[in-house]
Amino acid sequence: MNIFVINAGSSSLKYQLFKMPAEQPICVGLIERIGLSGSIINHKVFTGGQEKTVREELDLPDHQAALQEVVKLLTEAGTGVIQDPGEIDVVGHRVVHGGERFSDTTVITPAVKEQIKMLFHLAPLHNPGNFQGIEVAENLFHKATQVAVFDTAFHQTMPEKAYRYAIPASFYTQDGVRVYGFHGTSHKYVAAKVGEYLDNPEAKVITIHLGNGCSMAAVKAGKCIDTSMGFTPLDGLIMGTRSGAIDASVVFYLASKLGMPMEQIDNLLNKKSGMLGLTGSSDMREVQKARAAGDPDAILAYEMYAYRIQKYIGSYAAALNGVDALVFTAGVGENDALTRELVCQNMEYLGVHLDQTRNAVRNGSLREINTPESPAKVLVIPTNEELEIANQCCQLLAEVR
């Protein structure tokens, strides 16, 4: 069975074609810096034991433009891997917000699409792009079964004390205002890898997903017990363009004292804040360069970014009653040794001891970066949301057939 997976993040579009259940990748692609100048496409094809990479640089203003490029790469001579769209049996879509309605992987029907559309305002950087992906895929691969895998699903195991807000209950029961949590597919994938690596299915793990969007999860015995994003992907950590946790009164102040319309405040906190607001760039590679050049804004932004993560580590260690492993994943978590170093400073009280030499190594596989004596493990685990989505599609279709 050929499963094509589309993972639209806020700044990126990732896609993979797999032969399942063998988990054999046929092509893998990553488009970065969507919406910024100089978007980068990396498209890799695996045929007959050989690997061929195509790299392109062009300006892609939005996810729609990015998807059009993907379609070209998939089908054109030289880069293509399919002759006929009918070769794709299933398209697996990452959908970020599933609301209260979707806690499991689901086959996409017109009613499901309607629901995803109704959640646009709760995930403005994501659900619209996810929806576009579904529409493009339905047109292109009209014979394929379209499946949605929700970022919110893995967090459904949180206890009520973790997912409720201390506001009158009717806002939860009638309006669904609660913590949902996001990046669930990634947290689930890396937490499972830690369980295997430690050979301890009961492990107490803190997963730290640092991409353009950033979130953490406290995971006990493979199940999420708390997470840092909330009702929407705006809460918690400092991100590429999002503020993360902020006193709600700031919103009232901006509205009533400064006269900012709600839409503008929403835009400010989701798209103009975080590292972008603090330094002028949402791309951690650029912030890192500025920091190395002595830019005080970049130095402070790095400190704030790491300090926020440390505070969540402390609270999740409390929630878990200890920690067996910290896991860094996603674009920044996998690649930025400096972030990992700053986060792991002053963590001896938790038994976290980072090994600088191991931390500096860069490769694409699971690696341990703590000292040999460190009671807690510190791991870098490349996430693979696409593979997790492909596996979940297989499981769902085995159940419904």
Ligand SMILES: Nc1ncnc2c1ncn2[C@@H]1O[C@H](COP(=O)(O)OP(=O)(O)O)[C@@H](O)[C@H]1O
């Ligand atoms: N070598 C690197 N060093 C530091 N940051 C990096 C590196 N490579 C990628 N990143 C950062 O990863 C982030 C994107 O991560 P990713 O997980 O792809 O994001 P998303 O899926 O949220 O769009 C960007 O901020 C980018 O700067």
Ligand SMILES: CC(=O)OP(=O)(O)O
């Ligand atoms: C939910 C979220 O923030 O996703 P991403 O990091 O892919 O933008």
Ligand SMILES: [Mg+2]
């Ligand atoms: Mg992502």
